[in-house]
Amino acid sequence: MQKHARYWVHRLERRLDKLRHRFKRWYGYSPVIVQPYITYGTTDELWVAGRLLEAKGVAGSIDDSRWKNLVHMMRRYRSDEIPFTDISISLGTDERTVTTDADGYFHYHWQNPADDCVQQPWTNLTLHAADPALPKAESHSVAEVSVPPESAEFAVVSDVDDTIMRTGATNFFRHTKTVLLNNAHSRELFPGTCEFYNALHQGASGDAGNPFFYVSSSPWNIYDLIAEFIEINGLPKGPVLLKDFGLREDRWFKSGHENYKTERIETILKTYPHLKLILIGDSGQHDVYAYLKIAKAHPKRIAAVYIRDLNPTSRSAKITRAADEYATCNVPFKFIKDAAEAAGHARTLDLVTEEAVQTVKSNVAKKT
Missing domain, CATH: 2.60.40.10 (Immunoglobulins)
Structure with a gap:
C-alpha cells in the first residue's frame, strides 16, 4: 500500500x-x-x-x-x-x-x-x-x-552536528532552536576542534595535507551554511557530503542515517585504496553503528574511530556493546569528552605531532 x-x-x-x-x-x-x-x-x-x-x-x-x-x-x-x-x-x-x-x-x-x-x-x-x-x-x-597530495598519510571523515558544531541534536527543542535561529557565524564550535582537525590535517610529518570529508545527515539545502561554518572556524577545507530529503519512489523523504553514512564512506574507501581513514562522530545519533559496519568490513583500512560522548553518565548499553566490538576488529576506538583527549590518543597512534597535541590541550584548557 x-x-x-x-x-x-x-x-x-x-x-x-x-x-x-x-x-x-x-x-x-x-x-x-x-x-x-x-x-x-x-x-x-x-x-x-x-x-x-x-x-x-x-x-x-x-x-x-x-x-x-x-x-x-x-x-x-x-x-x-x-x-x-x-x-x-x-x-x-x-x-x-x-x-x-x-x-x-x-x-x-x-x-x-x-x-x-x-x-x-x-x-x-x-x-x-x-x-x-x-x-x-x-x-x-x-x-x-x-585531490589528495602524494604526501597524504590518511584521510579523515567527520560528522558535523554535535561532532564539530554544537547543535543539541539529542534534544529536539534545543536542536530546532539552534538550526532555525542561528547562522554560520553564531553557531558554536567545540573547543579545540579547529586545532585537533588541523593537527590531523598536518599528520605525523607536520605537512602531510591529509584530506577531510564532512559527512552529515543534514539536507543539501543548508550546504552553504555548513561550508561557511567550516571556513569561518578555520577547519580544514573538504567536501561536505549531505543528503537529499526529497520524495522518491522507493522512500518518503530520506534514507536511513546509518546506511547513508556507510555508503558515503565505502565510496571514499574505493576512491582512495591507498589511504586509511580516521572516523569521527558522536554518540547522539548512529555514528557508532555506522562506523562499526565499516570497521568490520574494512578493519585494515580504519586507523582510528573517535566518538564524542554526549552523555557519558547515561550511555546506553547498546552503544557500549557496539563500542566493545571494535576491539574484535583490531580497530582503535575511543569515546572522547573533548578534542584534547582525542589528540592525546591520536599521538599514541603516531597520527599527529606532540607539538600539535600541546596546542590542542592549551586551547581546550582556555575555553572550558
Whole structure:
C-alpha cells in the first residue's frame, strides 16, 4: 500500500514540478546561481556536483537577528530549483555539459582529465548555466575538487552536528532552536576542534595535507551554511557530503542515517585504496553503528574511530556493546569528552605531532 502511495505522490510532485518549470520559463525566472559543491577526485577522475537555483540572498553575518536567521533558513528550504537545464563545465581548454535533474541537481564524472589541468590538493573548474535566456546573478561559479597530495598519510571523515558544531541534536527543542535561529557565524564550535582537525590535517610529518570529508545527515539545502561554518572556524577545507530529503519512489523523504553514512564512506574507501581513514562522530545519533559496519568490513583500512560522548553518565548499553566490538576488529576506538583527549590518543597512534597535541590541550584548557 505504501509503495503505491509513494509512487503516485511522487508522480504528482513531478507533474507539479514540470508545470511550475514551464510557468517560470514563460513568466521569467529570478536571477539564478550555479551553486557548486566541494567534491573530490584523483588525478584520473574528478566528480563535479552542485545545484542550479534562483538566488536567495541568504548570506549571514554575526550581527544578524534570530528573526533574520529564521527567514534565511526558510528561504533555504523553499529553494526554487531550475530543472532540465544544461550546465557548462570547463577545465582548462576542455568543456563538458551536464543537465540538471528534476530537482535542479547535477552530477558529472570527469574521466581522464588532462594531466596539466589537475592540481593537488585542489583542482578548480568553471561552471555556468548554458541557457542564455536565464538571468544570471553571477557570470560563473568555481567548483573546487579535493585531490589528495602524494604526501597524504590518511584521510579523515567527520560528522558535523554535535561532532564539530554544537547543535543539541539529542534534544529536539534545543536542536530546532539552534538550526532555525542561528547562522554560520553564531553557531558554536567545540573547543579545540579547529586545532585537533588541523593537527590531523598536518599528520605525523607536520605537512602531510591529509584530506577531510564532512559527512552529515543534514539536507543539501543548508550546504552553504555548513561550508561557511567550516571556513569561518578555520577547519580544514573538504567536501561536505549531505543528503537529499526529497520524495522518491522507493522512500518518503530520506534514507536511513546509518546506511547513508556507510555508503558515503565505502565510496571514499574505493576512491582512495591507498589511504586509511580516521572516523569521527558522536554518540547522539548512529555514528557508532555506522562506523562499526565499516570497521568490520574494512578493519585494515580504519586507523582510528573517535566518538564524542554526549552523555557519558547515561550511555546506553547498546552503544557500549557496539563500542566493545571494535576491539574484535583490531580497530582503535575511543569515546572522547573533548578534542584534547582525542589528540592525546591520536599521538599514541603516531597520527599527529606532540607539538600539535600541546596546542590542542592549551586551547581546550582556555575555553572550558
